[in-house]
Amino acid sequence: MKKMLAALVLLAVCTGTGFAQEARKSYYALELSASEYFFINIGVKLGSEKVYGNIIASYDPREGYSPQNFGIGAGIGTIRPITAFLFFNPEFNAFLMNTGPNNQSLMCVITSLGCNLGKNLSLTAGPELAWSWNYGSDPLRKPAYSLAIWNIDNGSDLVLGARASLRYRF
Numbered sequence: 001m002k003k004m005l006a007a008l009v010l011l012a013v014c015t016g017t018g019f020a021q022e023a024r025k026s027y028y029a030l031e032l033s034a035s036e037y038f039f040i041n042i043g044v045k046l047g048s049e050k051v052y053g054n055i056i057a058s059y060d061p062r063e064g065y066s067p068q069n070f071g072i073g074a075g076i077g078t079i080r081p082i083t084a085f086l087f088f089n090p091e092f093n094a095f096l097m098n099t100g101p102n103n104q105s106l107m108c109v110i111t112s113l114g115c116n117l118g119k120n121l122s123l124t125a126g127p128e129l130a131w132s133w134n135y136g137s138d139p140l141r142k143p144a145y146s147l148a149i150w151n152i153d154n155g156s157d158l159v160l161g162a163r164a165s166l167r168y169r170f
Contacts, residue, residue: 027052027079028170035128036143036161037097037106038071045167049079056093062144071097071106079114087114089124097141104141107131110163125164132157 029045031054038058045054058071075093082088088111095106112126127147133156134140140157143149148160 029167030170031165031167033124033163033165035108035130035163036145036159037095037130037132037141039144041165045077051076051078054091054093056095058095058097060141060144067098071095073106075108077110082113085116087116087122088112089114089126104132104134108163112163112165114167120169122167122169123165124167126162128161128163130159130161132159 027045027047027049031041031043031045033041033043035041038060040059040061041056042058043054043056045052047053054075054077056073056075058073060069060071063069073093073095075091077089077091080088080090091108091110091112093108093110095108097104097106108128108130110126110128112124114122114124116122130143132140140155143159143161146159146161150158152158
């Protein structure tokens with residue numbers, strides 16, 4: 001019984017220390033980015049560099065101001081240092097776009113390379129693979145630019161595009 005209690009105390013101390021270290025290494029960032037579907041994305045990233053969550057609000061000004069040009073998304077990502085200035089930043093994001101009576105969804109895998117421009121500022125850019133599909137018969141929103149588009153069927157496309165961002169870390 002004493003060994004089990006000692007093991008539980010040791011586990012609690014180690015776990016508490018790990019959480020305290022992660023709390024000191026917290027990652028909070030505000031990001032402004034552009035991608036093939038939305039030219040204006042504003043995102044908030046919360047967590048640690050090992051794994052963070054993000055919430056993104058998006059707008060596409062190509063067709064003027066209307067509810068159909070907005071999107072909202074959320075995702076998960078990680079930052080893997082390469083050097084003191086370079087890092088690898090993969091992310092997975094999911095968006096809901098208001099395209100009319102039937103909404104359109106977008107899932108994106110982004111593999112960006114980033115460079116630290118200072119203590120709090122960084123720049124990232126890289127390819128983005130986006131799967132876009134519709135819940136109804138409305139036409140799919142087309143990207144503003146793309147490296148390749150594969151039409152899977154009438155209601156979904158796979159798009160290879162790019163994304164660039166400027167990020168401020170708090």
